[in-house]
Amino acid sequence: MDTQQNTALRRALAEVPGPLPTSGVIHVVIPHTDRFTVVGNHLAQHPGLSCTAVGIAVRIQSLPQGVEVSIKALAARCREGEKRIAAGLRELEDFGYLQRVLERLPSGRVVTRTVFCNQPAALLHPRHPAAPRQPAAPAPLLPSPEPAPTPPPEPEPAPAAEQPMPPEQPVPPDAPAPEAPAPLPVPPPLPLPQAEPVSLPFVPPPTAPKPPPRPLPRPSDPTPELDRAATAFLGDLHRHAPRFMLTEDDVRQLAPGVAAWLERAVHPDALRHALTDDPPVPLRRPALLLRHRLTELLPPPPPGARELAALAHRPRTTVTPFQTCDDCDRAFRSPTPGRCRDCQDRRSEPIRSAA
Numbered sequence: 123m124d125t126q127q128n129t130a131l132r133r134a135l136a137e138v139p140g141p142l143p144t145s146g147v148i149h150v151v152i153p154h155t156d157r158f159t160v161v162g163n164h165l166a167q168h169p170g171l172s173c174t175a176v177g178i179a180v181r182i183q184s185l186p187q188g189v190e191v192s193i194k195a196l197a198a199r200c201r202e203g204e205k206r207i208a209a210g211l212r213e214l215e216d217f218g219y220l221q222r223v224l225e226r227l228p229s230g231r232v233v234t235r236t237v238f239c240n241q242p243a244a245l246l247h248p249r250h251p252a253a254p255r256q257p258a259a260p261a262p263l264l265p266s267p268e269p270a271p272t273p274p275p276e277p278e279p280a281p282a283a284e285q286p287m288p289p290e291q292p293v294p295p296d297a298p299a300p301e302a303p304a305p306l307p308v309p310p311p312l313p314l315p316q317a318e319p320v321s322l323p324f325v326p327p328p329t330a331p332k333p334p335p336r337p338l339p340r341p342s343d344p345t346p347e348l349d350r351a352a353t354a355f356l357g358d359l360h361r362h363a364p365r366f367m368l369t370e371d372d373v374r375q376l377a378p379g380v381a382a383w384l385e386r387a388v389h390p391d392a393l394r395h396a397l398t399d400d401p402p403v404p405l406r407r408p409a410l411l412l413r414h415r416l417t418e419l420l421p422p423p424p425p426g427a428r429e430l431a432a433l434a435h436r437p438r439t440t441v442t443p444f445q446t447c448d449d450c451d452r453a454f455r456s457p458t459p460g461r462c463r464d465c466q467d468r469r470s471e472p473i474r475s476a477a
Contacts, residue, residue: 159184162241170217174202175210179219182238191236218242230333336417338375339382352380355390363398365405372409379416387424 134150135142142148161180168176181200182191189195193211197204214220219242223235239245341348356373359366368376383393397415405411442455447462454462461469 164241164243165219168217171213172210174206175213178202178207178210179214179238182220183240191238214238218245338379338413338417339420340378341381341385343385344378344381348381348384349377351384352377355380355384355393359394359398362394363401365401366398366408366412368409368412372412376409376412376416379413382420383416386421388421 131150135148138148138150159180161183165171165179166176171179178196178200181196185191193204193208196207200207202210211220215222219239221237221239223237224232225235226232353373356368356376359368380393384390396419397412401408401411442457444453445456445459446453447465448459449461449465452462452464
């Protein structure tokens with residue numbers, strides 16, 4: 123097998139055009155006929171990208187449209203771990219090869235699209251649209267005439283003996299002019315197929331309808347005690363979470379939502395963790411984040427006395443615990459400790475035989 127490979131390599135080196143270099147790499151170029159991807163040297167020899175980033179870019183460029191290229195999806199296909207793949211994707215984003223585009227769907231939901239451009243430098247130069255091409259008039263649908271037989275070429279005369287030119291015959295003035303052939307009827311042009319409208323991908327609609335925001339929850343039975351507790355909770359929030367510094371107007375607007383939570387028997391510490399844990403970075407408008415969480419994370423009301431009574435009187439399943447036999451250390455199920463059935467039968471045999 124090694125001999126065949128060496129023979130094939132020598133044959134391929136012999137077909138390399140030009141003299142072979144004395145040092146460095148020698149390229150044996152075999153043209154691809156299928157399953158290949160064109161990669162530019164600006165990417166393969168990019169001075170600012172690591173080899174991992176270049177390899178990830180080539181892998182993404184070779185995938186078809188619609189294939190997921192997230193960190194976990196690439197880690198499932200490649201040998202590199204998620205940290206190296208994430209670092210490579212960040213490099214491609216820094217140099218413009220990979221972009222994240224936000225698109226709003228007709229339903230109002232915003233999704234993130236992943237766009238890979240094989241030549242990001244070409245996007246910076248405006249491309250002039252080509253002039254629309256005029257459709258050529260269709261040729262008349264007539265049967266093509268059979269080609270006339272080509273006469274054999276005549277032998278050229280010898281250059282020594284020049285042939286005299288025949289004199290021009292005068293045309294009489296009263297001779298009628300030759301009639302031009304009647305023009306053939308031109309059939310009407312065939313209707314051209316209408317091109318389907320092409321929609322630009324990854325472009326959100328300019329006027330997408332947005333669903334109305336949900337109203338801030340309010341307590342079913344507002345009392346002065348609830349209002350004072352909610353106001354004190356919001357005013358003291360910045361001591362536990364310094365980034366949630368609220369103004370007086372923010373406290374006044376958000377107090378009904380906090381009162382609705384407190385009315386549902388939510389502990390202030392649990393409410394504080396639900397509102398301030400894992401905030402976005404950077405946090406620009408803390409009041410809007412609190413309003414969103416107060417509305418979307420509202421817990422259900424606590425069960426009443428009737429629901430608790432039904433919960434207390436529900437049928438319970440009794441599970442018999444395991445016990446260890448005092449004689450053979452075997453595990454068996456029994457409400458009380460003691461001996462297993464085999465040991466009990468073994469101890470009762472002498473008593474039955476004596477009786």
